[in-house]
Amino acid sequence: MKIIVLMKQTFDTEAKITLDGQGKINRQGVNLIINPYDEFAVEEALRIKEKHGGEVVLVSVGADSVQEALRQALAMGADRAVLINPEMEEVDEFTTATILARAVSGLGYDLILGGWRAIDDGSAQVAGRVAEILDLPVVNQVTKIEIEAGKAVATRDIEGGNEVVEVSLPAVLTAQKGLNEPRYPTMKGIMQAKKKPMEKKNLADLGLSADQAAPKVKVLEYFLPKPRAAGKILEGEVPEAVAALVKALREEAKVI
């Protein structure tokens, strides 16, 4: 069973986001991690491999710094990694999905896993787009995966309950929190990871031109959310305070 995991490196969940002089997101000194939802996907791929045998291949689009995240997933137990550097200033979901789909189709696959979204831009588009380009079924936000002969039975969260979906393989499944508890890389795993293959490619290696992968979306402006204003304490007796609260909710907060 050949399992592909689509992986993204993101800012640490505790990173403080700032803008630089050009109004771009400042990446200096920020701690980078494996996107937590992708980490669930890596863990699940390893568990499926441990049960059914096969190979786990990591595929990521990004700059050289992504190697660190890939090395960590290799230390967890993945077999090899492919990193495609698009060498572009900005990419969008179309670019990333186009590159990933091309890279993945060259590798061959029985199952493709990824996080349902990345915690940085939170667009939740890439895995779905990859499935569309490769003409594969996709099941989103799964919390349980059972692999049977030629098919996967996936449980996914829906409002007020769960949905159990049977899908023929190959397919794209995206991981939701609750799917598993990712393992720590072991000390041995960390040592073995440096001997595992990590292929670095660019667009030309995949037979893609810069035009074919050019982003469709252009970011016009980044801005930080307004700092939270101080809370307001309503004075007076309860009936008057309630009246003032309703008025504030209607006129100031505009939530009712």
Add this chain to the structure above:
Amino acid sequence: MALCFELTEEQELLRKTVREFAEKEIAPVARELDEKEEFSYELTKKMGELGLFGMFVSEEYGGSNVGYISYIIAVEELARVDGSQAATIAAGNSLGIAPIYYFGNEEQKRKWLPRLCRGEILAGFGLTEPNAGSDAGASRTTARLEGNEWVINGSKIFITNASTDISEVVTVQAVTGKRPDGKNELSCILVSKGSPGFIQKPMHGKLVWRASNTSELYFEDCRVPAGNLLGKKGEGFHQMLATLDGGRLSIGAMGLGGAQGAFEKALKYSQERIQFGRPIGKFQVNAFKLADMATEIEMARLLLYKACWLREQGKPFAREAAMAKLVCSEVFHRVANHAVQLHGGYGLMKEYDVERFYRDQKILEIGEGTSEIQRIVISRYLGV
């Protein structure tokens, strides 16, 4: 290009991994284990699964062979969160595993190392006695050969990892005769749990490392096979010194990691605690404390890493190991003191962990050679 202060990619990943493990698995339970004075089998198992035992042991005996600097980084990261768990790992490796790995014969290594490296069992190093602390040569525990058995009599005290349910073996230093110069001949003998006449007893009521196991050991005509001798008869003193040289680096790592942990807590608190209308870190008297703490930690780290680098290069490192152990433990002493001072009244409460760091600090100036003994070791290298 000879000087290089950068860690390798693997060492960085290892640090990140152990840090995350310590923060997620150890930090939430450290205070409770300390309060109950309880050794955690669950954490020991988890640390074993992570591969924290046998870090400098070759893979053929079940180790991960990640190198000495990596081992020291791991101990440092554990100590940054909890001295007790760091002690279980540091003693487990430097005192439990190391003598068997470096001085054991093939059969002894095959018998003990794989399970020790998985963290399924623990080994102790029985050196200190009630009347032989800094004066290790004053050992009164004796071993005499009777037929094909050693018969051991005496007792040991303050032995880490030697009386848990999984403490399966202890390396015991005993007097096995007289040397030609009239001094005691010392040898190390492996004594396994359940040997007749061998009693392992946990010690309670400790100020420090309350979630680590500390033991008293008694040998009453304790009988073990003659083949349990570690190395050759009479090599015990040399084996003990070599083991302690390595052990000093791990104690240094505990001082460094503890200082780092206490400093980070003090820094955070100084930025959040408001008095006289501003964060207390804004007051120069406190800012200077923090500056001193950060500077001393950097100094300690450089010295410790240099000593580890010497060891990894196969160069003499005993002088630097003694210096690193001395500096790291004394830096931790000052940093922990400042950290409590910066916390004011809250620093005295268990709710703020600097209280635990303040206590745990003290052992590092005493265990594995007191600060005074380190100064003796260093001064002897000076030829005075």
